[in-house]
Amino acid sequence: MRVNLHIDGQPVAVPMGCTVAVALAISGNGVSRMSVRGQARAPLCGMGVCQECRVSVDGLRQLACQTQCTEGMQVERTL
Numbered sequence: 001m002r003v004n005l006h007i008d009g010q011p012v013a014v015p016m017g018c019t020v021a022v023a024l025a026i027s028g029n030g031v032s033r034m035s036v037r038g039q040a041r042a043p044l045c046g047m048g049v050c051q052e053c054r055v056s057v058d059g060l061r062q063l064a065c066q067t068q069c070t071e072g073m074q075v076e077r078t079l
């Protein structure tokens with residue numbers, strides 16, 4: 001089964017059980033946010049430690065690697 005969500009307004013379908021970090025990678029652009037110096041950041045540790053995967057999920061700041069994709073979810077990168 002697949003889960004349909006949007007990343008920056010673009011539809012993405014991922015296998016059920018994926019995290020948002022996986023959805024970012026599947027979307028073709030794994031970037032989650034920009035640093036204060038404007039450098040692209042992406043999920044690094046995959047276990048909730050590095051904080052590099054911060055994104056907005058349905059309007060709330062979440063860690064992409066710790067958030068499971070759900071149907072209709074709206075993900076926004078912090079760019």
Ligand code: FES
Nearest residue numbers: 044046048051065
């Ligand atoms: S990838 Fe490190 S906290 Fe999510």
